[in-house]
Amino acid sequence: MKGMKCLLIVPLLIGAYICGTLNGAYYIDKIHFRKDIRELGSTTAGARNAGRVFGKGAFVGALLIDTIKTVIPLAAGFMLSFSSWMIGILALFVLIGHIWPIQLGYKGGKGIVVYLASVLVIVPVALPFSLFILITAKLLKVSFTNAGLLALIPAPVLLFIQTEWQLACFFSFMLIIVIFAHKRSVFNE
Template sequence: MTIFLLLLLSYLLGSIPFALIIGKIFFNKDIRNMGSGNLGTTNMIRNLGKKAGLAVFFLDFLKGILSLIIANKILGDVTYLTLFGAFAMIGHIFPVFANFKGGKAVATGSSVFVYLYPYLALALIIIFFINLFITGYVSLGSIIISFLGALYIGIFGVGLDRYIMVFMCMFIIYMHKDNIIRIIKGTENISKLKIKK
């Protein structure tokens, strides 16, 4: 029963639509009707500005890390701790408080890496920004670090956590399927952080 309640709590934490809340409270706008319609950092930055986007990233990041901290405090160092982070990610992607249409869980998923694999997370962050400066594609960076994260944990991970994390990384890549198509077509949005030649 304890595990079930913690999973439910993790899902509900993940379901809090901070992008929607910030958009409506501070801008009187529904971010779901803007840009890609995703309740995530990138869509917020492109449509409501950097401050709003960074606030959403921070809050979405907290959703995942809080689910892990709470579960860790109650259950101890179990080999399936990532399961609670995964449920927070699922909550973000399919939020019960926003008609089950959320974001892609990159920020929420990142917190799981930071909490459990801090050195790997640091390496992936560096890789993400190198890609961003070179290609300008935020989505490609998310895809690359998800793949590399899955590859590393698939090889060096242990216990049930390994399979949970690999699955969630692959699921994040799947959530970017439309972005992959736009990248191939050359129609994907390019960040201003791209270094101009």
Template sequence: MILVIWAALGYLIGSIPFGLVITRALGLGDLRQIGSGNIGATNVLRTGNKPAALATLLLDSGKGAIAVLLARHFGGETAAILAGGAAFLGHCFPVWLGFKGGKGVATFLGTLIALYWPLGLIACATWLATALVSRISSLSALMAAALAPVFAWALGRSDLILVCLFIAVLIFIRHHANITRLLDGSEPRIGRKS
């Protein structure tokens, strides 16, 4: 029952739509009507407000980390893993927005860093290396997510493989349109308009 409570709390923390809150507070309009309609930092950047995009990135990654750290402190490692996975789920499918949320990349990375920082840093490095080579943000996210369970296994953290697989599957689902564009060569590169 305690684990269910931590999972529910993680979901609620993860479901806070910081991108939407920040853009509305700054008078930038409804983020869901801008660009891709996504509530994440990449779409906030399309408003032209870089500080708002950075704030969204930090808060979206931070909410995954906070859910993990709170659950670990009060409930132990299993609670932390469940809360982290639930926070990611909450970001992707927030109850407040009719279960239409973001793609979860920042929350994924923040969650992994809090769960086991070497794993999180390797996932970040994978994203960055792929981005430098391909100049495609979505491909970078997909690579980091797909390799996270492998990295968890290689680092001897078999307890994190399942949550990494769960997150990876959801990231692939949330990026289905990007995958289609990657396959047909129409996915925009970083720094270019779609």
């Protein structure tokens, strides 16, 4: 069985990246509205931008697609009893595919939904803490983007507390990538 798992690692990683590239905002908006979301609003292919430009239905649709595309490879990893290290790599590959999708010229979303969907599957206990931080930050009039980024912090912190070092490192790295994706417009100016 161990040899069989080794044979599945590369296809699973490629599959995780491909799942990540299936960008909900881009495809919903391209098919339904016949527009490229990357040319509208904040010019990112993310659920929030889809919602801003095309309304609540586009937001919810993008959110669902991006959640499902994240859950599928992670669930496969769990069903195959992969180590937490491998599950972390799968989550990372979905995130990379979402932010830098090859078929969209490496111009995708910013990764919040993929990150949170990974939290939902791998460390769901962090979600109430994330919600608390989000609500508190909003009450303190912190911008929505910054409040959202702050809400991503509980997952790696809780994983470090639980001494799940490998997953804590992966979530920390993913958090850095998401922050970078949100700040990349600053770097490009």
